[in-house]
Amino acid sequence: MSAGSHVSTIAATSASESTRYEPRVTSRGRIAHVWRGLFFAATALAIVLLGMLLWSVVGPGWNWLSWHLITAMPSRIPAQAGMNSAIWGSIWIVSISAIFAFIVGLGCAIYLEEYAPQNRWTDFIQTNISNLAGVPSIVYGLLGLVIFVDWLGMGRSVIAGALTMGLLILPVVVISSREAIRAVPLSLRQASYGLGATKWQTVRSHVLPSAFPGILTGIILSMSRAIGETAPLIVVGGASQVLFRPTSIFDPFMVMPLQIYNWTSRPQKDFEHLAAAAIIVLMVILLLFNSVAILLRQHYSKKTRW
Amino acid sequence: MASTTVPQSGSSGGPAQVPLDLSGKRNRDLSEQLVKWFLLGCSLLTVATTIGIIGILLYESFEFFRHVSIWKFLTGTTWTALSRGDQQQFGVLPLVTGTLTTAFISALISIPLGLSAAIYLSEYAGARARSILKPVLELLAGVPTIVYGFFALTYITPVLLKPWLKVGAFNGLSAGIAIGIMTLPMVASLSEDALRAVPRSLREAAYGLGATKFETSVRVVVPAAISGIIASFILAISRAVGETMIVAVAAGGSPAGQTAVSKGLFDFTQSMQTMTGFIAYTFSSDVARGSSQFYSLFGVGLLLFVMTFLMNVVSQWVARRYREVYE
Numbered sequence: 185m186s187a188g189s190h191v192s193t194i195a196a197t198s199a200s201e202s203t204r205y206e207p208r209v210t211s212r213g214r215i216a217h218v219w220r221g222l223f224f225a226a227t228a229l230a231i232v233l234l235g236m237l238l239w240s241v242v243g244p245g246w247n248w249l250s251w252h253l254i255t256a257m258p259s260r261i262p263a264q265a266g267m268n269s270a271i272w273g274s275i276w277i278v279s280i281s282a283i284f285a286f287i288v289g290l291g292c293a294i295y296l297e298e299y300a301p302q303n304r305w306t307d308f309i310q311t312n313i314s315n316l317a318g319v320p321s322i323v324y325g326l327l328g329l330v331i332f333v334d335w336l337g338m339g340r341s342v343i344a345g346a347l348t349m350g351l352l353i354l355p356v357v358v359i360s361s362r363e364a365i366r367a368v369p370l371s372l373r374q375a376s377y378g379l380g381a382t383k384w385q386t387v388r389s390h391v392l393p394s395a396f397p398g399i400l401t402g403i404i405l406s407m408s409r410a411i412g413e414t415a416p417l418i419v420v421g422g423a424s425q426v427l428f429r430p431t432s433i434f435d436p437f438m439v440m441p442l443q444i445y446n447w448t449s450r451p452q453k454d455f456e457h458l459a460a461a462a463i464i465v466l467m468v469i470l471l472l473f474n475s476v477a478i479l480l481r482q483h484y485s486k487k488t489r490w
Numbered sequence: 491m492a493s494t495t496v497p498q499s500g501s502s503g504g505p506a507q508v509p510l511d512l513s514g515k516r517n518r519d520l521s522e523q524l525v526k527w528f529l530l531g532c533s534l535l536t537v538a539t540t541i542g543i544i545g546i547l548l549y550e551s552f553e554f555f556r557h558v559s560i561w562k563f564l565t566g567t568t569w570t571a572l573s574r575g576d577q578q579q580f581g582v583l584p585l586v587t588g589t590l591t592t593a594f595i596s597a598l599i600s601i602p603l604g605l606s607a608a609i610y611l612s613e614y615a616g617a618r619a620r621s622i623l624k625p626v627l628e629l630l631a632g633v634p635t636i637v638y639g640f641f642a643l644t645y646i647t648p649v650l651l652k653p654w655l656k657v658g659a660f661n662g663l664s665a666g667i668a669i670g671i672m673t674l675p676m677v678a679s680l681s682e683d684a685l686r687a688v689p690r691s692l693r694e695a696a697y698g699l700g701a702t703k704f705e706t707s708v709r710v711v712v713p714a715a716i717s718g719i720i721a722s723f724i725l726a727i728s729r730a731v732g733e734t735m736i737v738a739v740a741a742g743g744s745p746a747g748q749t750a751v752s753k754g755l756f757d758f759t760q761s762m763q764t765m766t767g768f769i770a771y772t773f774s775s776d777v778a779r780g781s782s783q784f785y786s787l788f789g790v791g792l793l794l795f796v797m798t799f800l801m802n803v804v805s806q807w808v809a810r811r812y813r814e815v816y817e
Contacts, residue, residue: 207700216704220614226606227615230678231626233671237633240645291532299526300533309533311806312540318725318802319795320732322766323543325773326791330546351539358536382518384525412634415734415766419773441636441735448640448739449774456644463637474632 241467245460253461258425258443262454267462270443272429274411277346277439282407284350289357290399296358297365298387317355324352325419333420343433345420352416353406360402364395397484401477408473412466414441440466547792554580554785563789569763571786572772580786582765582793589764589794591756592666592737593730599670600726604677605719611678612685613707631675639739642668647740655759660742662762668736673726680725684718685711688814717812721805728801732794734766738774741767765794 256266292313300306328348338344368391376386392399417439425446426438440462447459555563558580566581607627611620646664651657657664688711696706712719742761763771769787777784 212702212705216702219704219708223606223610223614226603227610227623227678229603230607230623230630230674233674234626234630236645237630237637237641237671240641240649241637244644288532288535291529292536295526295529295533299529309537313536314806315799315802316536316540318728318732318798319543320734320766320798322732322734322769323547323791323795326550326769326788327539327543327546330550331542354536354539382522384522408632412632412636414634414636415738415770418734418738418770422773422776424776441634444636444640445735445739445774448636448643459640460644463640466634467637470632470634 241460241463243460244457245462245464248457248461249464250461253458254465257427258438258446262452262458265447265455265458267440267443267465269426269429270438270440270462271465273342273426273437274439276342276430276433277349277417277437278407278410280343280346280433281349281353281410282403284347285353285357285406286403288350289354290361292354292358293361293365293399294387294392297362298383298391313355313358317359320415321352321413322415322419324348325416327351328416328420339434340421340436341434342430342437345417345437345439346433348416348420349410349413352413353410356406356409357402360405361395361399364398364402365391367398368394397480401481404473404477404480408470408477411470411473412441414439414445417442418445440469543795547788547795550785550788551792554782554789557782558786558789569768571768571783572775578782580782580789582790585763585765585768585790586793587756588662588737588741588762588767589731589797591758591762592662592669592733592741592764593727595663595666595758596669596673596730597723597727599667600673600677600730601723603670604674604722604726605681607674607678608681608685608719609707609712612682613703613711627675627678630671631679633672635672635733635735636739638668638672639665639736642736642740657759658742658761660740660761662737662741662758662760665737665739665741665762666730666758668740669730669733672733672736673729676729677722677726680722681715681719684715684722687718688714714814717809717814720812721809724801724805724808728798728805731801732766732798734770737762737764737767738770765790769794 253266254271255268256264257268258270259265292309296306296310300309325348328344328351332338332344332347333340336344338347372390372394373386376390381389421437421439421442426436428435430437444459444462444466447455447462450456563580563582565583566579567583568579568581569584570577570579607623611623615623642664643660646667647657647659647661650667651661651664655663692710692714693706696710701710742763768790772783772787777787
């Protein structure tokens with residue numbers, strides 16, 4: 185095809201179109217109107233789906249909610265079964281993994297934001313972290329199983345589960361902490377340097393306190409992720425029942441979502457209802473965590489102005 | 491600790507000219523260096539995690555591939571890892587097709603709905619609609635996957651699908667739908683970010699030419715944000731491929747479900763095992779260490795890791811490569 189013929193066809197079509205051009209304002213307006221409705225419907229469907237989801241849980245689970253569910257240990261008899269060991273296991277796992285992810289994740293974020301030179305190595309660390317965030321959670325389970333459970337001899341214990349979970353939420357903590365640190369204005373650092381402070385003094389006494397609300401929000405959100413995460417703990421902890429609450433980091437553990445999985449996969453209908461009740465407990469705890477994070481964000485975003 | 495330096499000279503002698511000695515340099519330098527090395531160590535731990543993941547998967551699946559040839563693993567159509575002795579066959583294709591089928595079904599839900607929601611939120615919604623719809627999407631995103639699994643098993647299958655379709659109690663369809671609902675908020679929020687990054691002037695130019703709001707959104711704003719939108723699609727599919735609990739509960743990987751993989755590789759109305767579902771199921775039924783079944787888990791894990799890793803890389807590449815840059 186030559187360039188000349190190409191140009192002439194364009195000219196021809198545009199000429200024929202311009203003679204036949206009709207604005208079709210009404211029909212185009214109608215189409216726009218219909219699509220507006222479709223876009224809205226698709227978005228509103230999310231509300232419907234959330235409603236269905238909640239209904240599917242609250243419906244069967246409501247009558248099984250009781251104090252007994254929270255205080256009793258698992259049992260083969262649905263009426264006597266509770267999730268006490270799972271609640272305590274979740275508390276152990278989530279707090280230890282949060283402490284681990286807080287220390288390492290914040291350290292990594294400070295390094296990348298304040299210390300790291302701009303070079304390929306730093307770029308590599310950054311790309312690596314965003315890739316880690318996309319690794320399926322069950323693969324972390326395989327990592328934890330081999331390294332913590334087997335090689336480091338921790339067995340199927342709280343500490344093995346918590347460290348696995350800590351590695352899993354690490355990228356989230358790093359990314360949110362970096363954002364919080366980046367939001368601290370440069371002038372604050374320069375003022376601190378101007379008074380003769382060293383880099384670490386500046387970071388510790390000025391940057392971190394200013395970035396703290398954002399960092400805390402990130403930690404809380406990552407903890408709520410850890411509370412609901414199941415897959416890596418199936419691999420690390422196994423899905424067998426645990427009838428006591430952990431008393432040390434070397435005890436076996438059960439966590440809430442694993443307990444739910446265990447109950448859901450039993451054929452008896454009663455256990456399904458029990459699972460629904462346990463989900464309600466889990467969701468209430470999650471809601472509490474998220475509300476705290478939202479409140480923190482709102483409280484501090486009003487207070488701090490730069 | 492880099493504490494404030496203690497004045498030495500001022501306290502001992504008479505009236506010193508300089509009461510404060512600010513030159514505790516050695517001490518300060520040392521602790522500064524220590525802190526720096528500690529922070530660097532934290533960053534290196536993230537790199538070590540990646541090396542650990544890749545190393546473990548390679549190391550353990552090397553053991554597996556000594557017994558089963560890679561070619562047979564990748565092309566075999568029978569997966570009976572949980573059988574005994576000669577019955578054991580390690581053809582991973584049924585798991586792969588199970589994974590791809592559920593991921594595909596989830597994409598059919600999350601992509602159109604997520605993109606529509608993103609367009610609505612970014613182009614149409616007023617402040618009040620946003621203040622209701624955004625939190626709903628955030629809530630959906632925050633629901634633990636085990637809850638989606640429960641939802642798929644006890645609601646989607648019996649209430650939404652049974653009246654219309656001949657589906658088994660465990661099926662790939664309900665799991666796919668649940669994964670689609672789970673990844674919907676991700677597509678919506680990432681695409682919305684991309685749409686919002688398109689400058690206002692582009693929209694105004696389109697309106698100035700007489701385009702309707704729909705035409706502006708779909709023919710001007712969406713194409714301008716296409717890199718971010720496609721990246722969000724790929725990320726959602728990658729998430730669907732790696733999703734474990736929903737398929738473990740609802741697709742037939744659960745202990746109450748069947749262990750045998752159904753005959754039809756793509757039959758989503760019956761129980762279906764995915765790569766993740768197989769790993770979760772095997773561990774919840776206590777696998778013997780050192781058995782070829784145990785090592786097969788790492789072969790499957792390696793394949794899963796490679797698949798999701800490639801998708802994430804492509805997603806990042808698309809986001810960067812085809813991004814329209816505005817001043």
